Amino acid sequence: MAFAFLWLGGSGIDRAAMNARRLPGGAAAAAAERWRVDSLDKVKGATQFGIDVRLRGMKVATVKACPAFGGKLAAVDNKKTRAVPGVVDVIRISNAVAVGAS
Amino acid sequence: MFVVRVNGKERSVDVPGDMPLLWVLRDVVGLTGTKFGCGVAQCGACTVHLDGQPVRSCVMPVSAIGNKAITTIEAVGQTFSGQKIQQAWLAVDVVQCGYCQSGQIMSAAALLARAPNPTDADIDAAMSGNICRCGTYVRIRAAIKQAATGNAEILQTIAPAGAP
Numbered sequence: 001m002a003f004a005f006l007w008l009g010g011s012g013i014d015r016a017a018m019n020a021r022r023l024p025g026g027a028a029a030a031a032a033e034r035w036r037v038d039s040l041d042k043v044k045g046a047t048q049f050g051i052d053v054r055l056r057g058m059k060v061a062t063v064k065a066c067p068a069f070g071g072k073l074a075a076v077d078n079k080k081t082r083a084v085p086g087v088v089d090v091i092r093i094s095n096a097v098a099v100g101a102s
Numbered sequence: 103m104f105v106v107r108v109n110g111k112e113r114s115v116d117v118p119g120d121m122p123l124l125w126v127l128r129d130v131v132g133l134t135g136t137k138f139g140c141g142v143a144q145c146g147a148c149t150v151h152l153d154g155q156p157v158r159s160c161v162m163p164v165s166a167i168g169n170k171a172i173t174t175i176e177a178v179g180q181t182f183s184g185q186k187i188q189q190a191w192l193a194v195d196v197v198q199c200g201y202c203q204s205g206q207i208m209s210a211a212a213l214l215a216r217a218p219n220p221t222d223a224d225i226d227a228a229m230s231g232n233i234c235r236c237g238t239y240v241r242i243r244a245a246i247k248q249a250a251t252g253n254a255e256i257l258q259t260i261a262p263a264g265a266p
Contacts, residue, residue, distance in 0.1 A: 039200075043192055
């Protein structure tokens, strides 16, 4: 059973209407039940991916991991980084450094 | 303070001049359809149009834009070629995860505006800078051709017997 079949079961979405936006035709009609359900939003850039989530007061961090596998963080001099406008914290991780900013 | 023209609207943005257009669009203007992929113009996910030309917004400083018109995935459907491309994308069902597809569609729409009947070589040249981890390249090519000609492209599909 396709995921779309399960997903549409409780969604109240009219599958016939959704498929009507596709091109008509034999092969297309036969395949209509298999079309992915979220293509329309994705094609319009409307789908919300993880990176698109915005929460109130949310900060963003970037992480730089040790370039060598198994390496450990030795030391961090965070003075210059902390002086950059918007930087909230420099976070030490066992094998990486994260910089959080607003 | 910069004034940028995004999808036909002027927006004043109070940002440093070296801020890439991508983050102006996503974090300041609030248009998140344009995606961050690599940050170094190697993947194409952040592609937008400047006066109709495809550019990688992750390496485009906002100070370099001037009065050029910015078009993003949210409004490319209002252009003739953008609408054709989006319709073909749905008809062929190009998208899998979709993360790269804003950029793919922006590059394809710019190609179609410039070359209404693109050859395979034209498509290769225009689309080679847009990476897709799902590997939708075959359907991308088919959709561009379908958008150009209006004729349905034949694609092999794998359908399990008795699928609903």
